[in-house]
Amino acid sequence: MKKILPLIFTALAVIFAGCAKEHHEAVIVAGSTSVQPYAEVLAEAFAHIRPDILVDIQGGGSSAGIMAVDTSVADIGMSSRLLKDSEKWMWHVEFARDGLAIILHPDNPVENFTIEQLRGIYAAEITNWKDLGGKDARIHVITREEGSGTRAAFEELVMDGKFITPRAIVQASNGAVRQLVSNDKNSIGFISLGLVDRTVKAASLGGVAASRENITDESYSLYRPFLFITNGAPEGDAKIFIDFALSPEGQRILSLEGLVEGMNP
Amino acid sequence: MDYKIKIEAFKFFYGREQVINGIDLNIPKNGIFSLLGPAKSGITTMLRAVNRLSDIVPGARMEGSILLDGKNINDADVNVAELRRRVGIVFDVPAPLPMSVYENVAFGPKLLKKGKAEIRALVEESLQTAALWDDVKDRLNTPAQSLSGGQQQRLCIARVLALKPEVILLDRPCSGLDPISTAKIEESLIQLKELYTIVIAPHNVQQAVRISDRAAFMLSGDLIEEGANTEIFSNPVHKRTSDYITGRFG
Amino acid sequence: MSKYVFFILALSSISALALITIFIISRGAPIIGEVGFFDFVFGMTWAPGRGEYGIFPMIVGSVTVTLGAAALGVPIGICCSIFMTEFAPAALRNFFRPAIQLLAGIPSVVYGFWGLIFIVPLIREYLGGPGLSILAGAVILAIMILPTVISITEVSILALPPEYKAGAMALGLNHWQAIKTVLLPAAKSGIVAAVILGIGRAIGETMAVIMVLGNAVALPQSILDPVRTLTTNIGIEMGYASGTQSQALFATGIVLFAVIMLLNAAAQFITRKK
Numbered sequence A: 001m002k003k004i005l006p007l008i009f010t011a012l013a014v015i016f017a018g019c020a021k022e023h024h025e026a027v028i029v030a031g032s033t034s035v036q037p038y039a040e041v042l043a044e045a046f047a048h049i050r051p052d053i054l055v056d057i058q059g060g061g062s063s064a065g066i067m068a069v070d071t072s073v074a075d076i077g078m079s080s081r082l083l084k085d086s087e088k089w090m091w092h093v094e095f096a097r098d099g100l101a102i103i104l105h106p107d108n109p110v111e112n113f114t115i116e117q118l119r120g121i122y123a124a125e126i127t128n129w130k131d132l133g134g135k136d137a138r139i140h141v142i143t144r145e146e147g148s149g150t151r152a153a154f155e156e157l158v159m160d161g162k163f164i165t166p167r168a169i170v171q172a173s174n175g176a177v178r179q180l181v182s183n184d185k186n187s188i189g190f191i192s193l194g195l196v197d198r199t200v201k202a203a204s205l206g207g208v209a210a211s212r213e214n215i216t217d218e219s220y221s222l223y224r225p226f227l228f229i230t231n232g233a234p235e236g237d238a239k240i241f242i243d244f245a246l247s248p249e250g251q252r253i254l255s256l257e258g259l260v261e262g263m264n265p
Numbered sequence B: 001m002d003y004k005i006k007i008e009a010f011k012f013f014y015g016r017e018q019v020i021n022g023i024d025l026n027i028p029k030n031g032i033f034s035l036l037g038p039a040k041s042g043i044t045t046m047l048r049a050v051n052r053l054s055d056i057v058p059g060a061r062m063e064g065s066i067l068l069d070g071k072n073i074n075d076a077d078v079n080v081a082e083l084r085r086r087v088g089i090v091f092d093v094p095a096p097l098p099m100s101v102y103e104n105v106a107f108g109p110k111l112l113k114k115g116k117a118e119i120r121a122l123v124e125e126s127l128q129t130a131a132l133w134d135d136v137k138d139r140l141n142t143p144a145q146s147l148s149g150g151q152q153q154r155l156c157i158a159r160v161l162a163l164k165p166e167v168i169l170l171d172r173p174c175s176g177l178d179p180i181s182t183a184k185i186e187e188s189l190i191q192l193k194e195l196y197t198i199v200i201a202p203h204n205v206q207q208a209v210r211i212s213d214r215a216a217f218m219l220s221g222d223l224i225e226e227g228a229n230t231e232i233f234s235n236p237v238h239k240r241t242s243d244y245i246t247g248r249f250g
Numbered sequence C: 001m002s003k004y005v006f007f008i009l010a011l012s013s014i015s016a017l018a019l020i021t022i023f024i025i026s027r028g029a030p031i032i033g034e035v036g037f038f039d040f041v042f043g044m045t046w047a048p049g050r051g052e053y054g055i056f057p058m059i060v061g062s063v064t065v066t067l068g069a070a071a072l073g074v075p076i077g078i079c080c081s082i083f084m085t086e087f088a089p090a091a092l093r094n095f096f097r098p099a100i101q102l103l104a105g106i107p108s109v110v111y112g113f114w115g116l117i118f119i120v121p122l123i124r125e126y127l128g129g130p131g132l133s134i135l136a137g138a139v140i141l142a143i144m145i146l147p148t149v150i151s152i153t154e155v156s157i158l159a160l161p162p163e164y165k166a167g168a169m170a171l172g173l174n175h176w177q178a179i180k181t182v183l184l185p186a187a188k189s190g191i192v193a194a195v196i197l198g199i200g201r202a203i204g205e206t207m208a209v210i211m212v213l214g215n216a217v218a219l220p221q222s223i224l225d226p227v228r229t230l231t232t233n234i235g236i237e238m239g240y241a242s243g244t245q246s247q248a249l250f251a252t253g254i255v256l257f258a259v260i261m262l263l264n265a266a267a268q269f270i271t272r273k274k
Helices: A004-023 A036-049 A062-070 A115-122 A149-159 A174-183 A212-216 A236-246 A248-256 B043-050 B080-086 B101-111 B116-129 B149-161 B179-192 B205-211 B229-234 B239-245 C002-035 C037-042 C056-087 C090-105 C108-126 C134-158 C162-170 C175-186 C188-204 C230-237 C243-273
Strands: A027-031 A055-060 A076-079 A091-104 A140-144 A169-171 A187-192 A223-230 B003-014 B017-028 B031-036 B060-068 B087-090 B167-171 B197-201 B214-219 B222-228
Touching: A027 A036, A027 A062, A027 A236, A036 A055, A036 A236, A036 A248, A055 A062, A062 A076, A062 A223, A076 A236, A091 A149, A091 A174, A091 A212, A091 A236, A091 A248, A115 A140, A115 A149, A140 A149, A140 A174, A149 A187, A149 A223, A169 A174, A174 A187, A223 A236, A236 A248, B003 B043, B003 B197, B017 B031, B017 B043, B017 B197, B017 B214, B017 B222, B031 B043, B031 B205, B043 B060, B043 B087, B043 B167, B043 B197, B080 B087, B087 B149, B087 C162, B101 B116, B101 B149, B116 B149, B116 B179, B149 B167, B149 B179, B149 C162, B179 B197, B179 B205, B205 B229, B214 B229, B214 B239, B222 B229, B222 B239, B229 B239, C002 C037, C002 C243, C037 C056, C037 C243, C056 C090, C056 C134, C056 C175, C056 C188, C056 C230, C056 C243, C090 C134, C108 C134, C134 C188, C162 C175, C175 C188, C188 C230, C188 C243, C230 C243
Parallel strands: A027 A055, A027 A076, A140 A169, A140 A187, B031 B197, B031 B214, B087 B167, B167 B197
Antiparallel strands: A076 A223, A091 A187, A091 A223, B003 B017, B003 B060, B214 B222
């Protein structure tokens, strides 16, 4: 009897483990690190109404996420940029918009830019704050790394073909950019509007403040589409999650987090 | 008799450990004086105390006095660097400085800021006296490390001589050397004793017998006996002295 | 029987080295061929998005940060060793030695984080510039290589026969003069080995410096400018690189490999000569 008991327990464990696996195979959501925090908030709320569906959020960048969906490694891809032509065959929905805020240190006297000035700063044609009405100090330009969706959006919306200066400081996440700007009085950076907090201030563009209303009516032109992407029309648990994101409850949660509603179909 | 060095009621401590237990010793001017005894008798410590090299050991402490030409070497107004030039020392391990042969011997005089010509003369003279000149006169600029053990030791003697000392201390200078090198060194010492006070700790009794004029026997920090060569080696007073000399222990 | 087991185990570590080497070279070599060796190593522009793969600014970054670390860390390390071997009382020595070993145990990422919070704002405040700079990297790395420099220098000095110092002092030098004129030159080859090993460690560091260097791709013009090293370039772009860009990163790895192997060979040669 003593020898059989452990054997029985092991067998039971294996059977139950198999059962567990069957019910709780996670929905894998991968892609943009910009979208990731918002997807995680959605997933947390989602877990309350559908505790049987496990949603697993991973980062990796917009390009990596799209590739993961393409190769069926992930169920849902997150992207903070529009799809390239070669990617447009995949199913996608803009579930929110993320304003792109230009952030400065709260003590910086400068508060407004034109797009041309912004472009000039990032192309290192304008190098001193005094040329913009600020202090006599060198501008410390901060950008994201090359594979960043946020950076790609910035380049597309602002730079108009000019290159971001190679002398710019590169940081690998929105949070790092914000922290740097909050500590350096002479710096300028760009992050998700939703991540702007009291440690930094968002500049206005051409007199238009960076706010949710101004993004919805598109008077503030710097914003990114947040997309969910699937390989073919969404089905099963993945569809349930995406539907939740697009539902009034999901949209309410997202707007509490600082996102703007997207142009959902 | 003219005493070059007088050691009076001398005690030495390393921290709490006492290694010399009150020694009275008089060393006459010129001649070879041997300090004999088994290991750990305090001989090295005694030697190094005479030119205050013992100062560099942390926790070193002494009582009593050592007089050089009647003056206490531990007085506050004594210039230690100058003392060490007057009382030179040669160690048991040849320790040539990491330089050329010439540089080694010139090292001391250079510190005294002597002129180039004077230094050159000093170097040659010292090497001659140390019976090394013939060996090295053609390779004065080769590294001192390239000499043999016996030659390195003679180099160390030359180095000391270049400072024109009055006393030369030698701590087992021939340990590890072959008999021929040993003989050459002993020969040099016998010639040097006319002009210098030589205090040597020989590495065996036979060496002391060969070269000393006077000798003292130390055991475990105590001075057991001292006397002229003729007395102490043939007719020692204490049994322990004769036991050591005849090799019954060592 | 056990002889064969040991042999196979030894082989496995060599084969790991061989595998990594072959992997890196096979991934990286084609792009060096494509871009051209000189354009790759001496090219001034790194912009993979536009197909430009020049790593010269990164080479300059690595060299300046490492040399800066050596310039700061080596003198401090040597002085520390001299203090410990020649001047410190035993109690202080027994406190210092494990404390320095502790320095070696701190993970690189913790160094980087501390540098970001403490050193970078200091530089920004008192010296100017964004604070993320060659100088910040050099300071962090200087601290990181201290244990290496100190312990090897200490061993070299302790290995000298005590008669060297005694002999010098017996000729009339005081303690400090004896150290300067005799001990240091005698311990020279050990000290040089310590320096080279320290530099080797500094060049390979990634995590400690990635947070404090600023990662700008342009050629730096002063020590207060942000910069990228060969290692941090790989570290930053690895996450999203693909295709040609990923090959270029492997090629950077080849360059790093070559540099570190050269340094190790130099260190071995110098210590053997003793």
